[in-house]
Amino acid sequence: GEDVEQSLFLSVREGDSSVINCTYTDSSSTYLYWYKQEPGAGLQLLTYIFSNMDMKQDQRLTVLLNKKDKHLSLRIADTQTGDSAIYFCAESETGNQFYFGTGTSLTVIP
């Protein structure tokens, strides 16, 4: 399978920006995704980016894709306590099967 790597933990102060990083090995990825998982809840799709794009902005979320370095990042502006969760990046080449990273636990300090 494909490798998708993330740092394990991130801690930020409320109101600051958070940047969560991800690296992947599959150069044929078609779409890349960011998911959020809160305790006791399923995975929630936050945003996605098509592989021929460099950047996508969606309200407080900004996704940056560096295809050459196989690096994906998610920036959350004005981070709130409700943003505390585990964030997963994922990629898919052909659809139907998705490879997820190990997850980054974001803690927002009030």
Add this chain to the structure above:
Amino acid sequence: DAGVTQSPTHLIKTRGQQVTLRCSPKSGHDTVSWYQQALGQGPQFIFQYYEEEERQRGNFPDRFSGHQFPNYSSELNVNALLLGDSALYLCASSLESDRFWTDTQYFGPGTRLTVL
């Protein structure tokens, strides 16, 4: 609409036993995927069902099998349970027309399986 529902919520089994987990997709969805999420890890793809057939399978042994019913609901069966099968099992439903999950994919809350 209840979204994706899974049952049971929690399950405790012993090694060697068999288990069946159930998933009801979001109304109107025709495709069901199953993922295994071990503690502290990301979800790993087990298999996907569409039109009552296993369409794609991840790197899981034959002890893992499934079924999709005409109403699109699905079951995941695991035989000869091992301690390493302890995990959160997630079901995701989607539409075949959205195979890249950009519009219609939803995950259920999961079934927590503990194997003793």
